[in-house]
Amino acid sequence: MSTTLGAPRPDQAAYMLRAAAAEAGRTYKARLLDRLDPAPGQTVLDAGCGPGTDLPALAERVGDAGAVIGVDRDPRMLERARERTAGLRAVDLREGDVHALPVASGTVDRARIDRVLMHVADPAGALADLHRVTRPGAVVALAEPDWDTLVVDSEDLDTSRAFTRYTTGHVVRNATVGRSLARLATAAGFQVDDVTATTPVFRDFPDADHTLGLGRNLQQAIEEGHIEEERGRRWFEGLSQGPFYASFSLVSAIAVRGPRTG
Structure with missing residues (x-):
């Protein structure tokens, strides 16, 4: 795994699968599944299912009498999802x-x-x-990062802050949507039951570089004139020497479409 400044962006499907397999990914996904609480015979939708990371667990919950619909706009992601769910009769990929x-x-x-x-x-x-697609009483689980909360420990605090500003302003399209989940879900017609935030912590620099895009996004920030090159290179080199710490907030919301029906 590369920790080179400006390393190429990793394969998206592999990136998503690795993030889900990490301890922080496993923990919040398990909690989200428990709160969603799919039951045998139900129809469950995974909107933006990617390479199908969560489809097998959903299929196990609904059983052969239920249905799991995975939707993604990327045919390459759906192909990976088909490989991952081969033999699971409940799964329908669209x-x-x-x-x-x-x-x-x-x-x-x-x-x-x-x-x-x-x-x-x-x-x-x-x-x-x-x-539109959910029934009255349907339960919806949402999870999104708030990249404005990204912190990276460094003696050069100004560059750490500049990196976070660049991430939120230029890298992620809706970088602060995590904090807005309750408001957006309510406006869409859902009743929000619960909002929680967890803090994934990274202490391994190569892992953080891969997941948070430290090197590749820093290189973009340098090329676009947001961070001076020598300053950025010193910051990145310092991070690689350790001890390392970075974290951000991951917000989860559980909502219901209309009144509960039992």
Whole structure:
């Protein structure tokens, strides 16, 4: 694994699978699944399913009598999801956009959107369409980072702060959507039951470089004139020497479409 300044962006599917397999990823995903609480025979939607990381666990919960619909706009992601879910009869993969889900209105009992809204053109519109496809009483689980809370320990605190500002302003499309989940879900017609925040902590520099894009995003910031080159290189080199610390907030929200029905 490279920790070179300006290293190429990793394969997106491999990146997502690795992030999900890390301790922080496993912990919040398990909690999100428990709060979503899919039951045998239900229809569950994973909007923006990516390479299918969470589809097997959802399929196990709903059983053969249920259905798990995975939607993603990237055919390459869906191909990886097909490989991951081969033999799972409950899983139905569909190519489509989260702003216009290829799902009939009022047919979904449980739905999840996990680290997708930070990338889309219109998070409010995506949640409005999620509201369309869910039944009254359906439970929805949402999880998004708030990249404004990214902190990287360094003696050069100014460069750490400049890196976070660059990440939120130029790298991630909707960098602070995590803090807005309750407001956006309420506006879309959901009743928000719970909002929590966890703090993934990174103490291994190569792992953080891969997950947080330290080297590749710093190189972009230098090339675009947001961080002076020599200053940025000293900062990056200092991080690699350790001890290392970085963290950010990951916000999860549980919401219901209309009143609970039991």
